[in-house]
Amino acid sequence: MDIAVLGIGMMGAPIARRLCDAGHRVSVWNRTREKAEPLAACGARVAASAAEAAASAELVVLLLENGAAVDAVLFGEAQAAAAMRPGTLVADMSSIKPAEAREHAARLAARGIAHLDAPVSGGTVGAEAGTLAIMAGGEAADVARAAPVLATLGRLTHVGPHGAGQLAKLANQMIVGITIGAVAEALLLAARGGADMAKVREAIRGGFAESRVLEVHGQRMVEHDFARRAALTVQLKDLRNALATATELGFEAPVTQLFEQLYASAAEHGFADADHAGLFLELARRNAME
Numbered sequence: 001m002d003i004a005v006l007g008i009g010m011m012g013a014p015i016a017r018r019l020c021d022a023g024h025r026v027s028v029w030n031r032t033r034e035k036a037e038p039l040a041a042c043g044a045r046v047a048a049s050a051a052e053a054a055a056s057a058e059l060v061v062l063l064l065e066n067g068a069a070v071d072a073v074l075f076g077e078a079q080a081a082a083a084m085r086p087g088t089l090v091a092d093m094s095s096i097k098p099a100e101a102r103e104h105a106a107r108l109a110a111r112g113i114a115h116l117d118a119p120v121s122g123g124t125v126g127a128e129a130g131t132l133a134i135m136a137g138g139e140a141a142d143v144a145r146a147a148p149v150l151a152t153l154g155r156l157t158h159v160g161p162h163g164a165g166q167l168a169k170l171a172n173q174m175i176v177g178i179t180i181g182a183v184a185e186a187l188l189l190a191a192r193g194g195a196d197m198a199k200v201r202e203a204i205r206g207g208f209a210e211s212r213v214l215e216v217h218g219q220r221m222v223e224h225d226f227a228r229r230a231a232l233t234v235q236l237k238d239l240r241n242a243l244a245t246a247t248e249l250g251f252e253a254p255v256t257q258l259f260e261q262l263y264a265s266a267a268e269h270g271f272a273d274a275d276h277a278g279l280f281l282e283l284a285r286r287n288a289m290e
Contacts, residue, residue, distance in 0.1 A: 001149060004029070004057035006050050006073055006080060007094070008036040010229070011120070012063035014127035015093070015153055017042050019061075022152045029053040051083035059149060060090045066237060067096035074104060086112030091146055093134075095119045095173070095234070097241045098163035099248065101137065105162040114142045117162060119169035121176075122154060123230050130154055135172070137165030170245060173238035174256050177276065179213040180235075181259055184280035187221055188289060198222045217277040226274040226281065235276035236263040 001024050005016040008030035020026050020042040029047045030036040036046050047053035050073050054060050060080070064070050070092060074081040084090075090108055092101065092115065101117035108115045116138040126132040132154030136143050143158040150156045159168045186209075190200040201218045204210070220226065239260040246253040266272075266282035274281060284290065 001025070002056055002058045003027070003149065004047070004053040004060045005044075005063065006030075006053060006060065007063035007065075007069075008039065009063065009065075010124050011093070011127050013039065014124060015061065015063065016044055018127070018130055018152050019149070020044050022149075024149070027053040027057065050078040050080040054080040054088070055083040055085075057084070057088060059146065060084065060088060062090065062092040062094050064094045065234075066094070067100035070094050070096055070100070070104060075107060081108060081111060081113065084111070084113050087114075089114045089116070089142055089145060091116045091118045091136075091150070093118050093120055095169050095238055095241070096166060098137075098166040098170070098245055101166045102163040105138065114139070114145075115162065116142055116146060117165035118146070118150065118156075119165055120154065121169065121172045125229070126154060133157070133172075135159050135165045135168035137162050137167070167245070170238065170242040173235065174242050174253075176213060177235050177239055177263065177279075178255055178259050179211055180217050180277055180279050181262060181283070183211075183214050183218050184221055184277070184283050187218065188280070188283055188287060192287065192289065220275065220277045221280045226271075226278040228273060228275045230276050232263060232274050232276045232278050233267055233272050235279075236260065236267060239263060 003019055003024045004027045006029050008028055016028050016039050026044045027047045028036045028039050028044045029050045040046050105115035116136050118134050118136045120132040120134050122132040130153055134150055134154050134156045136158050137160055147156055187197045191197045242256050266279050271278045271281050
């Protein structure tokens with residue numbers, strides 16, 4: 001299939017590589033061209049513009065920072081949507097607000113272009129291994145059409161109409177962000193009391209506290225390894241999107257509201273460039289712990 005990947009960052013690069021390795025004809029574009037150029041070695045064509053990349057594509061995959069960036073690439077200065085042929089399918093794998101996804105779907109449909117909001121979970125490790133959880137919102141026929149390609153990237157689940165994929169991603173990010181805080185606070189409490197933090201993590205693994213966050217992020221906390229894989233600021237953006245969506249739906253989300261404040265405080269106190277497990281550093285700071 002002819003595929004365009006727009007947005008070559010921490011997720012876009014490994015996803016584009018996997019699509020190339022699967023034998024697809026892949027065009028890539030990034031606002032900073034230097035980030036896309038290494039993909040030429042994998043067989044990708046590095047396009048000069050988003051419109052150029054999208055013009056010949058059957059499937060356009062978006063991996064952009066936020067809803068405003070998606071809007072700008074599709075309909076703003078980049079004009080990618082205007083370059084697409086009728087019948088093109090857009091799979092937006094960015095994490096944006098559900099309302100934004102629904103608006104993009106409607107505007108694309110007016111041009112005869114299909115749309116899926118298909119955000120992912122699994123981070124760079126999942127992108128490289130092809131084990132991402134892909135949450136798709138849109139028409140069943142479009143999900144089926146994209147399924148053979150997206151299977152290269154991970155496990156695809158159709159969760160409902162346009163916007164539902166983004167709702168699922170917000171739910172995912174609420175659980176991840178809150179659980180990171182729970183793990184960090186628990187391990188710090190254990191350390192303050194004199195227990196070996198690494199051994200406490202080991203002891204509770206396999207019980208009801210077991211989770212992927214305890215396994216992966218808990219180990220990062222033990223090792224004080226906060227090199228960015230998933231950015232703390234992106235986690236904060238997702239929690240804010242969740243709260244905005246909750247307000248639209250008339251839904252009270254007090255736990256998410258608390259954690260939005262904690263991640264915001266972490267960013268304000270110098271941890272904005274850390275991995276989202278770096279919330280540990282903010283909680284340690286509050287307790288005067290190294």
